[in-house]
Amino acid sequence: MTELASGLAQPVFTRSYGQGSRCVLGVHCSLAHSGAWRGLASVLDPQVTLSSFDMLSHGRSPDWDGDGLLQLRNAEAGLALIEAENLAKDGPIDLIGHSFGATVAFAMAQMQPELVRSLVMVEPVFFSLATADGNADPQALEQLRREHKIVRETYLAGDVEQATRLFNRAWGAGHPKWHDLPESARDAMVRSFPAVMACDTQVYEDMLGVLTPEGLARVTMPCLLIDGGKSQPIMHEVIRALAARLPDVTCRRIDSAGHMLPITHPAETAALLQGFWPEVVPAPAEV
Template identity: 30%
Template structure:
């Protein structure tokens, strides 16, 4: 593990392999270990650089403080890419990390060569979904419930609510012990996420993306995430879309070989 100081915080990351840099940004409750199932295949052709965002493992945060914000994580990642000084890089983000990667592409496209968004998280505004509610979504309400349980000390209960919401009923129970422990290591970040002030995606934002973009997801992912993926992919210029049969939101764990084949083919395009 290495660290790089960005915006007054020592961001932890790994470097695996050699070649063009591929920076990987984890989602909610994740960290640089999120991508462990695909380190090997991706690092055969790339210098794979998975990061841990501010307040995530290896830090064990208590959920107290005001710097767990979407804008802060976006700013941290931009500073991280600048500090790498590796030229335009390939950037891959999953879920909440996909949201962060999307915002970087909006704000600083010159830092990027290609963009991979694995079921990016977030809400759509009415320019992308005319039926979008103005208030909190049912998914946001479930996150609040999960965070409240964690705050009361029921870590596994809160994580079960979150995982089952994302990947279907019984998702938490199906997880192997190692995956459950990684989520527990980051459980208190869910408390921060409740007040992170994440803004919805807009059609003008999607249309502004200049970076060649791949949207990848699980064909069996339930809920709102596939809706977000389709809406963004329809408006990001020239975007490609790939869905992995039989996989859900953590598709790179459930179908790592197919995931890597799709991503590497996209990154290898001239």
């Protein structure tokens, strides 16, 4: 793990897995860190080199200083990593993001589309799409609003640990349970949670503007959208709405998985990526 500071308002810590010829950059979900890609990278090894960074307020990166929009600050960090490590020296790279990290990857693809060969978004939390006119599942939207209201009210009341626990219950893997997690893991999530709450305007209102017609027009590379069959119903609405707005998109679902599918189902996720990236797995030799 190394520190990346050049050109950034705040440094971030980075790491990479594998030494394969296909260059991939991953952006992890909220309450996690770049190590979340370890399982997926091990399945894809040795075809892929997967680079990642700890988002601000996560992992070994410093707490976000509160300036600007966190979505943008993390996108700038990801682009700085591509430049610092010369990841695109042989051509555009593949981006993959999970949850809030998928919204960051989406912003990166818009900011410098010439660097991106393909974009994979795993359960991107663009809730502003699900609240737009034409939502096909009002019950899913009501569940999202109800659960988020409880989390936010608990957080604003000053019980950050309980708010983090409720959030993790709604979006985490479900196991191990909160009290069965190591104290260090619980502390790390509680530390990250204020930054998560600060991102409401980016996921519920699209404050950064990545879903505007102008932003969407810059995303012309092939996109893969993945969701879990056991995830919150609102995610299926988000995937449907986002797919309708992209020109070159493939949608896939892992029926047995929930929101944390890159971590809980690395083999199944890798199989979807290998199908999307046909050159990762060489074609069988002709007989």
